Every structure is written in structure tokens, then in C-alpha cells.
Amino acid sequence: MNVKSDAGSVLPEILREAFASNTIVDGDGVSRPLEHNITMEQAVVLYKAASSLKPWATAEVGFAYGVSAAAITQALRDQGRGVHHVMDPFQQNYHDAGLAMIRRAGLDAHFVFHRKFAEDVFPSLPPLQFVLIDASHLFDLTLTEFVLADKRLAVGGMIAFHDLWMPGLQKLIRFILENRAYEVVRDFDTPEEQPGRVGLKRRLMEKGRSLLNGLPRAERYFSPELLRPWGDYRLPDLVLLRKTAEDRRPWEHYRSF
Secondary structure (H helix, E strand, O other), X not given: OOHHHHOOOOOOHHHHHHHHHXXXXXXXXXXXXXXXXXXXXXXXXXHHXXXXXXXXXXXXXXXXXXXXXXXXXXXXXXXXXXXXXXXXXXXXXXXXXXXXXXXXXXXXXXXEXXXXXXXXXXXHOOOEEEEEEOOOOOHHHHHHHHHHHHHHEXXXXXXXXXXXXXXXXXXXXXXXXXXXXXXXXXXXXXXXXXXXXXXXXXXXXXXXXXXXXXXXXXXXXXOHHHHOOHHHHOOOOEEEEEEOOOOOOOOOOOOOO
């Protein structure tokens, strides 16, 4: 699916203007640089992914300038139902720019803000169909946020993570794919993110790793990064995972990641 062809037309006008000017207006009415946010193409991916699920309830950890929240909440407004729950105890660090974005986009009716940490909010939320985690990016905190979100996420729902260039988040995704009932969603990859043809060098490297993996108890002697390097996952910077089943692992379950 080529999201670039839409040029962001599904997004709120105020958000498209922010991308065009690379600025955001905060809660005090001050214009500030738009930085460290998702791209317009990624915002469209979030809109389309959320829309495809026709959700009743969605959630987001991390708010900042409200870019991703506006995209997801717009998807709810366009379907005429649903509430997007956003949690971030540090919104004041952004001069309430995220809240200003939602208000100026006219999305308040489908939006609830929690100026709290994720652990104080997730247990009280209704069943969720879509979740975005884009907050501290520390491995242990993001893992905690994933576990909390998973307990509320319905089977068939999606959870998204941003900034997959960070080693801590790469490790987290490896854990989820190796130990939890989740699969990568490729439906919304942009063309440059879709896995391409595998060259001769990569095929030879994959063959070598296949031989290593075939050795008895290879996982005891070789690191997971050697047996399957991160590059082999071929994931975009914004990754979508679909929950395929409830967690029913036996108590002794563990797979290296």
C-alpha cells in the first residue's frame, strides 16, 4: 500500500499544516519547531492501521506534540465512534502542545487524556483494538508498557512501536516475536520499507546462519544476534504487530532473543 500517494489527505488539516511548516503551536499559543516526531507517512500508516480495525477503543503511551494521537483520533472520528486514550505525565514539558493539537483539530469528542504513567491507566481501560507505544524508549520501561497494553489488547488487535533504530527497542521486538503470540503486520509498509530481493551476499550469509542454527543446541553456544541479526527482520522504523492469541505460555517457557 503506497501511503505517499495520499499526501496525508486523510489527516487533520491542522496536522498537515504542521508538517508543511515544520512548526507546532503549543498550549500557550507559541509557535515551536516540530521535531522528534513521526513523519507524515508514518502518521498515515497509523491512521490506516487503526481504521482497518474499526476500533471502539485505542490507546497511546507518550504524547509530546500530539502528531500520532491526532492521526489515530482522526481515524476514530471518521468512523463515527471510539475513544483514543493517551497517557503522558510529562505533557507540560511540551507546553501542552499535544492537547492544543487535539483541540485545534476538533477531535476532543473522541479523545481522553491521562496525565499519568501507563501503569496507573491501563488497568482501568476497556478492551483495546489498537495501541501505540512511543514514550521513554528504555528497554525495561517499554517492556512494562507492552505487558500492560497486552493485557487490554484484544486478539486480532495491533500494537505499534516507533524508533526501531534504537537497540533497546530492537531487543524488545525480538523478545515479543520470539516469546509472545504476535506477528509482524506488513499491510501498511511503504514501498521503501517492503522487503526487497535478497542479493547473493545476503543469501550466503543466511545460508551460513542456517547451518549454525542447525547445530545441536546452537542457542547455547551462539548469541541470538548471531543466529538471527536484526537486519534479517527487515522491519521499518514504525513497526506494527498483530496479537494472534492470548498468552498461554507454560510457566517454564523461555526462548532466547
